[in-house]
Amino acid sequence: MNDSSNDETKSEIPAAAQRQSTWQEMCSSEDWWAVWIGGVILLVSFLAVYLTIPGDVSEQLANGEKVKLSSPLKPWIAKPGSWLRNPVKAFYVAGEKNVLPGLFGVFVLALGFFGFGLTVMGHSAAKFAVGFCGVFLLATLAYVLAGQEVVKYYSLSYALWAIVVGMIISNTIGTPEFMKPAVRTEFYIKTGLVLLGAGVLFSRLLVLGVPGIFVAWVVTPIVLISTYIFGQKVLKIESKSLNMVISADMSVCGVSAAIATAAACKAKKEELSFAIGLSLTFTVVMMVVLPAIIKAFGMSEVLGGAWLGGTIDATGAVAAAGGILGDKALEVATTVKMIQNILIGVTAFGVAIYWVTKVEQNDSGIKPDAMEIWYRFPKFVIGFVAASVVFSVLYSMLPGGESMVNAMVKDSTKTLRGWFFCLAFVSIGLEINFREFSKYFKGGKPLMLYVAGQSLNLVLTLFMAWLMFEVIFKDAIEKMAN
Amino acid sequence: MQSKKWRTSMPNATDRQSGLPNHKSGWLSLCLCVITMTIVWLLLLPALSHIPSLQAEIENQKARGIDASAMFYTDLDMMDEVLERLENARRKNPTALWLPSNQAELD
Numbered sequence: 001m002n003d004s005s006n007d008e009t010k011s012e013i014p015a016a017a018q019r020q021s022t023w024q025e026m027c028s029s030e031d032w033w034a035v036w037i038g039g040v041i042l043l044v045s046f047l048a049v050y051l052t053i054p055g056d057v058s059e060q061l062a063n064g065e066k067v068k069l070s071s072p073l074k075p076w077i078a079k080p081g082s083w084l085r086n087p088v089k090a091f092y093v094a095g096e097k098n099v100l101p102g103l104f105g106v107f108v109l110a111l112g113f114f115g116f117g118l119t120v121m122g123h124s125a126a127k128f129a130v131g132f133c134g135v136f137l138l139a140t141l142a143y144v145l146a147g148q149e150v151v152k153y154y155s156l157s158y159a160l161w162a163i164v165v166g167m168i169i170s171n172t173i174g175t176p177e178f179m180k181p182a183v184r185t186e187f188y189i190k191t192g193l194v195l196l197g198a199g200v201l202f203s204r205l206l207v208l209g210v211p212g213i214f215v216a217w218v219v220t221p222i223v224l225i226s227t228y229i230f231g232q233k234v235l236k237i238e239s240k241s242l243n244m245v246i247s248a249d250m251s252v253c254g255v256s257a258a259i260a261t262a263a264a265c266k267a268k269k270e271e272l273s274f275a276i277g278l279s280l281t282f283t284v285v286m287m288v289v290l291p292a293i294i295k296a297f298g299m300s301e302v303l304g305g306a307w308l309g310g311t312i313d314a315t316g317a318v319a320a321a322g323g324i325l326g327d328k329a330l331e332v333a334t335t336v337k338m339i340q341n342i343l344i345g346v347t348a349f350g351v352a353i354y355w356v357t358k359v360e361q362n363d364s365g366i367k368p369d370a371m372e373i374w375y376r377f378p379k380f381v382i383g384f385v386a387a388s389v390v391f392s393v394l395y396s397m398l399p400g401g402e403s404m405v406n407a408m409v410k411d412s413t414k415t416l417r418g419w420f421f422c423l424a425f426v427s428i429g430l431e432i433n434f435r436e437f438s439k440y441f442k443g444g445k446p447l448m449l450y451v452a453g454q455s456l457n458l459v460l461t462l463f464m465a466w467l468m469f470e471v472i473f474k475d476a477i478e479k480m481a482n
Numbered sequence: 483m484q485s486k487k488w489r490t491s492m493p494n495a496t497d498r499q500s501g502l503p504n505h506k507s508g509w510l511s512l513c514l515c516v517i518t519m520t521i522v523w524l525l526l527l528p529a530l531s532h533i534p535s536l537q538a539e540i541e542n543q544k545a546r547g548i549d550a551s552a553m554f555y556t557d558l559d560m561m562d563e564v565l566e567r568l569e570n571a572r573r574k575n576p577t578a579l580w581l582p583s584n585q586a587e588l589d
Contacts (some may be wrong), residue, residue: 085521151551153539172509320548
């Protein structure tokens with residue numbers, strides 16, 4: 001890290017005497033409030049499903065049968081849908097959909113939770129409420145832009161449009177003063193990550209057996225660590241956090257990994273935005289080019305699918321590219337990507353530990369003891385990992401747990417997590433100016449890092465997919481595919 | 483807590499010293515952006531969607547439950563079906579994807 005960043009890191013860590021106790025932190029820090037809010041939302045969402053299961057269905061669940069459940073919260077939690085020519089259809093289609101009550105529900109819920117948390121942390125609830133109306137409107141606009149069918153087809157998700165919308169405002173008329181109290185990037189992202197934890201279910205790690213683990217969990221960490229070392233030692237990228245965020249989003253799973261890693265290594269907002277832009281650009285190229293290469297070389301659908309799943313960053317783009325090759329490729333690609341998705345929790349935890357024990361230690365010149373590590377550790381990661389562990393256990397151990405966790409995630413927490421990330425990206429856009437942002441394009445080092453890392457990823461993943469799916473487990477895979 | 487916050491390289495996005503346009507040209511730039519986006523989203527993109535091959539691809543994705551903008555696997559509706567098929571295959575042969583030597587048994 002360069003000198004200025006070094007100074008910055010040193011000044012960020014207060015002396016031991018100035019620090020709050022863990023108990024005080026739990027009541028006053030944004031990290032802990034993200035854990036509390038995320039935890040309450042998960043608890044309420046799970047109970048909403050658990051307590052409203054019809055009597056006859058309870059018997060089926062107790063017998064281990066799979067039943068499709070739904071959450072009573074579903075009508076009150078929604079986001080704008082897709083549309084082709086008329087954006088009004090994102091909100092309302094006569095006789096088909098009306099997401100307005102759902103938008104209202106999300107608005108009230110987010111305003112209530114974040115407003116309460118900020119009030120306890122000593123901020124003005126009224127000012128937050130006024131600003132939140134503006135930020136929420138911009139987030140809604142970002143969803144509408146992302147919902148256009150052609151935009152959606154090219155995998156350009158709301159994250160990109162939320163940043164763009166925010167940046168347009170901040171770089172033209174400037175972020176309005178009334179909106180600033182609701183520009184709370186870290187708070188929204190960390191709360192969203194706690195909700196994301198409920199979808200990181202460890203039993204799903206094993207669905208493709210040894211081949212899935214080798215393609216997604218052996219290659220990915222090798223690529224992540226190699227790319228990071230290449231960035232530090234060869235390219236000598238000044239910002240370690242930028243290096244880490246790009247390495248993670250390229251090797252793990254795009255935007256969601258970038259968000260988790262950026263929060264874990266306390267990256268700059270500009271760095272997260274830049275990494276997302278880079279990832280989405282290559283995603284669009286790769287989702288078109290890779291299926292063409294796979295077809296041109298006559299690879300099998302299974303091998304092609306595994307290659308796509310292990311290399312294309314964005315989950316949706318993996319599905320789109322797999323779909324071009326065929327049904328088998330689609331299934332293998334999305335399953336490999338799902339197993340990679342699960343790696344987010346381990347990545348975020350590992351990066352957070354590495355940062356507080358190695359990077360911040362080097363920057364501050366002080367070797368941290370256990371208390372120091374605990375103090376510096378980003379606490380929201382605890383919420384993220386705890387949500388993952390708790391819901392993995394409920395999913396696997398509770399009779400009907402699979403149906404209940406699925407209903408909870410699909411009908412409520414997935415949508416809320418999306419909204420919280422969208423609010424965070426709007427906030428990032430509102431805090432960025434083009435001049436600061438453009439400096440990341442100079443010198444081309446981040447671009448070189450991405451290209452070098454992705455090249456290694458493409459080669460290693462192809463080799464491992466070939467070895468696992470075409471050699472060692474060839475017969476088993478063929479039998480299963482038929 | 484302030485000390486744990488992400489670093490921001492610019493103190494204030496609306497700071498005049500940062501070289502941002504003045505009030506009048508700022509509003510003008512905003513209007514230009516809004517007009518451009520309106521043209522792209524309401525005219526250009528709907529026009530693109532009339533291209534038969536693109537239209538067919540979009541319909542195909544919809545029919546198969548593929549959301550190309552999905553950020554996480556839980557955002558993909560089609561995953562339920564995929565996981566169920568994998569589960570059924572696993573039930574039929576629990577060790578197929580765990581033991582390479584099991585291939586002989588399969589045959």
